[in-house]
Amino acid sequence: xxxxxxxxxxxxxxxxxxxxxxxxxxxxxxxxxxxxxxxxxxxxxxxxxxxxxxxxxxxxxxxxxxxxxxxxxxxxxxxxxxxxxxxxxxxxxxxxxxxxxxxxxxxxxxxxxxxxxxxxxxxxxxxxxxxxxxxxxxxxxxxxxxxxxxxxxxxxxxxxxxxxxxxxxxxxxxxxxxxxxxxxxxxxxxxxxxxxxxxxxxxxxxxxxxxxxxxxxxxxxxxxxxxxxxxxxxxxxxxxxxxxxxxxxxxxxxxxxxxxxxxxxxxxxxxxxxxxxxxxxxxxxxxxxxxxxxxxxxxxxxxxxxxxxxxxxxxxxxxxxxxxxxxxxxxxxxxxxxxxxxxxxxxxxxxxxxxxxxxxxxxxxxxxxxxxxxxxxxxxxxxxxxxxxxxxxxxxxxxxxxxxxxxxxxxxxxxxxxxxxxxxxxxxxxxxxxxxxxxxxxxxxxxxxxxxxxxxxxxxxxxxxxxxxxxxxxxxxxxxxxxxxxxxxxxxxxxxxxxxxxxxxxxxxxxxxxxxxxxxxxxxxxxxxxxxxxxxxxxxxxxxxxxxxxxxxxxxxxxxxxxxxxxxxxx
Amino acid sequence: xxxxxxxxxxxxxxxxxxxxxxxxxxxxxxxxxxxxxxxxxxxxxxxxxxxxxxxxxxxxxxxxxxxxxxxxxxxxxxxxxxxxxxxxxxxxxxxxxxxxxxxxxxxxxxxxxxxxxxxxxxxxxxxxxxxxxxxxxxxxxxxxxxxxxxxxxxxxxxxxxxxxxxxxxxxxxxxxxxxxxxxxxxxxxxxxxxxxxxxxxxxxxxxxxxxxxxxxxxxxxxxxxxxxxxxxxxxxxxxxxxxxxxxxxxxxxxxxxxxxxxxxxxxxxxxxxxxxxxxxxxxxxxxxxxxxxxxxxxxxxxxxxxxxxxxxxxxxxxxxxxxxxxxxxxxxxxxxxxxxxxxxxxxxxxxxxxxxxxxxxxxxxxxxxxxxxxxxxxxx
Numbered sequence: 001x002x003x004x005x006x007x008x009x010x011x012x013x014x015x016x017x018x019x020x021x022x023x024x025x026x027x028x029x030x031x032x033x034x035x036x037x038x039x040x041x042x043x044x045x046x047x048x049x050x051x052x053x054x055x056x057x058x059x060x061x062x063x064x065x066x067x068x069x070x071x072x073x074x075x076x077x078x079x080x081x082x083x084x085x086x087x088x089x090x091x092x093x094x095x096x097x098x099x100x101x102x103x104x105x106x107x108x109x110x111x112x113x114x115x116x117x118x119x120x121x122x123x124x125x126x127x128x129x130x131x132x133x134x135x136x137x138x139x140x141x142x143x144x145x146x147x148x149x150x151x152x153x154x155x156x157x158x159x160x161x162x163x164x165x166x167x168x169x170x171x172x173x174x175x176x177x178x179x180x181x182x183x184x185x186x187x188x189x190x191x192x193x194x195x196x197x198x199x200x201x202x203x204x205x206x207x208x209x210x211x212x213x214x215x216x217x218x219x220x221x222x223x224x225x226x227x228x229x230x231x232x233x234x235x236x237x238x239x240x241x242x243x244x245x246x247x248x249x250x251x252x253x254x255x256x257x258x259x260x261x262x263x264x265x266x267x268x269x270x271x272x273x274x275x276x277x278x279x280x281x282x283x284x285x286x287x288x289x290x291x292x293x294x295x296x297x298x299x300x301x302x303x304x305x306x307x308x309x310x311x312x313x314x315x316x317x318x319x320x321x322x323x324x325x326x327x328x329x330x331x332x333x334x335x336x337x338x339x340x341x342x343x344x345x346x347x348x349x350x351x352x353x354x355x356x357x358x359x360x361x362x363x364x365x366x367x368x369x370x371x372x373x374x375x376x377x378x379x380x381x382x383x384x385x386x387x388x389x390x391x392x393x394x395x396x397x398x399x400x401x402x403x404x405x406x407x408x409x410x411x412x413x414x415x416x417x418x419x420x421x422x423x424x425x426x427x428x429x430x431x432x433x434x435x436x437x438x439x440x441x442x443x444x445x446x447x448x449x450x451x452x453x454x455x456x457x458x459x460x461x462x463x464x465x466x467x468x469x470x471x472x473x474x475x476x477x478x479x480x481x482x483x484x485x486x487x488x489x490x491x492x493x494x495x496x497x498x499x500x501x502x503x504x505x506x507x508x509x510x511x512x513x514x515x516x517x518x519x520x521x522x523x524x525x526x527x528x529x530x531x532x533x534x535x536x537x538x539x540x541x542x543x544x545x546x547x548x549x550x551x552x553x554x555x556x557x558x559x560x561x562x563x564x565x566x567x568x569x570x571x
Numbered sequence: 572x573x574x575x576x577x578x579x580x581x582x583x584x585x586x587x588x589x590x591x592x593x594x595x596x597x598x599x600x601x602x603x604x605x606x607x608x609x610x611x612x613x614x615x616x617x618x619x620x621x622x623x624x625x626x627x628x629x630x631x632x633x634x635x636x637x638x639x640x641x642x643x644x645x646x647x648x649x650x651x652x653x654x655x656x657x658x659x660x661x662x663x664x665x666x667x668x669x670x671x672x673x674x675x676x677x678x679x680x681x682x683x684x685x686x687x688x689x690x691x692x693x694x695x696x697x698x699x700x701x702x703x704x705x706x707x708x709x710x711x712x713x714x715x716x717x718x719x720x721x722x723x724x725x726x727x728x729x730x731x732x733x734x735x736x737x738x739x740x741x742x743x744x745x746x747x748x749x750x751x752x753x754x755x756x757x758x759x760x761x762x763x764x765x766x767x768x769x770x771x772x773x774x775x776x777x778x779x780x781x782x783x784x785x786x787x788x789x790x791x792x793x794x795x796x797x798x799x800x801x802x803x804x805x806x807x808x809x810x811x812x813x814x815x816x817x818x819x820x821x822x823x824x825x826x827x828x829x830x831x832x833x834x835x836x837x838x839x840x841x842x843x844x845x846x847x848x849x850x851x852x853x854x855x856x857x858x859x860x861x862x863x864x865x866x867x868x869x870x871x872x873x874x875x876x877x878x879x880x881x882x883x884x885x886x887x888x889x890x891x892x893x894x895x896x897x898x899x900x901x902x903x904x905x906x907x908x909x910x911x912x913x914x915x916x917x918x919x920x921x922x923x924x925x926x927x928x929x930x931x932x933x934x935x936x937x938x939x940x941x942x943x944x945x946x947x948x949x950x951x
Contacts, residue, residue: 179690181625181938183643184591186579191643194583229580359643366647367595393650393690400619400652 001035002135002146002172006046008326013090016047019055021412028057034115037063038148039132040070042078042326049075049092049100061104062113064123066131066253068106072097081300081328109133126161127151128362130249130256136166141422143168145376152368155185155218158257161364163376169419171378176385177363178394192219192358193226195318199354200234200289204316209304209331211297215322215360220276223291227275234289237279239303284310297322298329305330309349317353322360366394373402380417382407425454425461428468480549486562491539495520498531501543504566527555575904588630588928588942590643591901596621597936599856599917604662604669606923607632608648611932612657614673622651622660622671622692624684631922631940651682651692658708663735664715668695670735676700677709677725681735698723698738700731710755716763727753727770732780744778744785756802767833773801773821775831790836793821793829800824800854804869806861820869822859825849827890828871830883841886843893847874856917864926868896872916876903878931880943897943902933
């Protein structure tokens with residue numbers, strides 16, 4: 001089962017996947033060999049504790065190390081918002097999250113993991129967020145690659161997704177953003193800087209709620225460069241909780257970030273900036289412009305919410321939401337346009353500050369999807385996440401450019417894909433040597449037909465010579481030999497007839513080995529021709545043409561040839 | 572990277588809004604459809620060129636920039652595959668059809684856009700034309716007055732109006748030799764009866780579809796060396812005003828801009844010289860267009876990686892070099908490796924409502940949308 005996400009648009013049971021699609025009878029643990037989680041976004045892992053602890057699954061759950069570290073934090077946050085703030089009941093508990101994570105097996109990039117003796121999986125770097133991976137799933141020589149969410153252009157803190165030419169039978173890729181042409185990162189950053197600059201210029205305060213592990217580092221580096229370049233004086237603050245958490249995770253997972261970050265991190269502490277200082281809650285009351293990065297990212301609790309309450313009433317201020325907000329959070333409400341919020345104790349908060357949303361999230365667009373297909377060379381492509389009507393063009397594009405079949409199944413639909421499994425067969429050295437010795441030298445461009453016997457024994461396939469096969473099987477070898485009589489009118493002596501036959505055959509069969517042996521017989525390849533006199537008629541000679549079963553074709557040909565008689569002029 | 576970063580920082584002051592996109596293949600056309608859709612098409616390959624109808628980001632669809640506009644991306648609404656390079660594309664008003672043209676000949680391709688049941692733009696028919704020797708691709712314009720019509724031709728000796736759905740010829744006109752053999756660089760419906768044609772030598776010709784006499788030369792080619800290539804830009808008249816009251820701009824490959832009032836064709840309204848690099852880079856992508864919402868403003872591109880905006884209201888007939896009000900340099904800071912040829916702007920167009928917003932595309936596949944800030948000291 002690939003991923004186990006929450007549908008963020010629903011508040012009732014529809015937010016969980018319908019696991020009866022997998023099997024209606026029998027336990028999920030028996031039916032599924034494993035579950036793979038691609039990254040920590042809630043629409044990919046949000047239903048995992050529900051699935052494993054409330055529906056019931058005890059098998060292995062695979063994910064990368066950063067995902068394993070970060071998932072439980074997000075799940076707990078999400079649980080708190082949904083249960084404590086909204087009072088929902090049919091939801092997983094903190095204990096369930098812990099029990100679920102006990103079933104998780106963490107994997108490294110490019111590490112082949114044997115799930116059982118047939119199934120193996122391997123994770124590839126996907127970019128997108130820290131720890132996101134694409135997974136290759138292999139049984140024998142058939143394989144599927146599932147991309148999860150990925151990104152083909154590197155950004156300031158993560159690299160780009162990468163797949164080797166693994167040629168899977170099927171590539172399952174997201175197509176949500178397949179039809180978008182994305183505005184460049186630089187223009188998004190420009191927009192961000194413009195908004196921050198304008199607010200600070202008019203004396204306002206900018207609040208940026210962030211996750212510890214999202215774009216915070218990127219935005220900090222961006223602001224630092226801008227402040228330096230423009231010689232700006234307004235203070236920028238970073239809440240300390242953020243620093244510690246982020247440092248901790250980046251230290252743990254340094255190999256998951258891109259080269260630039262790694263260099264910066266090695267040279268100095270990630271958060272040693274000239275213009276960015278640690279925040280103290282008292283600073284929120286200071287007059288004048290400032291920029292503050294604070295957690296949590298959805299404004300649902302803690303420091304960012306505290307600061308928001310202080311600054312919301314002033315229209316000179318601005319809050320920039322850097323990502324998606326779950327329903328029920330203050331972040332979600334203000335992004336939906338609400339300007340009067342009910343806080344604890346029935347207090348109404350009027351939001352006069354400017355609310356902006358900046359999407360920096362990295363997804364693959366049409367160009368990126370084509371790039372990935374070009375890299376991996378799958379034989380079939382399956383698009384998920386889009387609307388069928390709106391994917392016809394992309395489907396045709398993929399089919400035309402790569403000459404592969406492209407599928408777009410609806411929810412609940414089963415797609416059948418035919419594969420051409422390769423069965424590797426070992427050929428015995430003796431057979432190979434023998435077959436190559438016959439006829440012309442082997443040519444890499446022309447296929448050659450070889451004869452051998454396929455032995456299937458102990459889960460292995462071998463191609464051996466018939467003799468060896470018979471020997472191994474303990475069977476005796478029999479030879480079939482055919483002899484045909486051809487009558488030739490020739491009054492001369494036998495040995496003269498033989499000579500005539502020999503010269504005739506030598507002239508006609510130029511590509512074959514025709515020999516006249518001392519004992520008076522002729523061989524054409526391995527076919528034997530002997531001449532005897534006819535018992536009753538001296539003018540007739542009888543040619544005995546004899547061949548083994550393997551030489552049937554040549555033997556028949558020779559016989560017909562000789563039946564036509566010898567040319568008169570042959571000496 | 573340094574120069575690009577520098578430009579981006581400057582852009583904070585120079586533009587109110589700036590978007591840069593990378594198309595998978597470069598386009599040499601940007602056409603508005605239905606007032607809010609943008610169409611681009613590939614011209615590079617001999618086949619497998621895509622026609623894309625795009626939904627612009629919400630920031631572009633509204634007249635005023637709202638506070639909360641998270642989406643900054645174009646969405647491909649539907650697409651089609653063309654077997655030939657697409658050099659020109661026009662939507663047929665009041666229908667779900669569009670017409671394209673491109674080498675190797677002057678025939679036209681008709682397509683159906685039906686976004687309801689599928690997102691594929693389907694090829695519907697071909698409007699064939701007699702192929703004279705050396706005919707290049709046809710220039711086209713469309714109108715839906717008495718019926719959906721397409722005006723097309725590649726040389727002055729034969730322009731036609733064909734009914735798009737029935738493919739019936741409705742009108743033919745042409746100028747006899749020797750001018751007849753001149754290549755057409757642009758043509759346009761001024762209204763449902765009046766046609767305006769511009770030849771590559773800069774000659775302007777008018778025709779009235781109600782009169783069978785054919786084309787009449789309205790303005791002769793400017794007396795300059797014939798190696799220059801010219802194109803024209805016309806402005807759509809506001810409701811109720813005469814189409815011929817709008818000045819016609821002609822641009823030459825040397826950077827000369829000649830403005831003409833069709834009611835007084837014996838003299839130039841104004842002549843100026845744009846500041847362009849020389850030697851020029853050829854005439855392939857010359858483009859001049861009037862701003863729909865700013866009186867007297869026009870934009871010019873095709874000489875290098877920039878787009879110039881000029882205010883023609885202060886121009887006279889001296890032909891002096893004019894100072895651009897604004898120069899968009901974004902395309903010169905292409906993202907891809909710097910060792911290749913610098914990109915050339917292939918086409919530009921104005922936003923239909925937002926006065927200072929333009930869209931421009933370049934030979935490296937970039938597509939920019941920019942809303943420039945009026946420099947201080949100038950009103951309007």
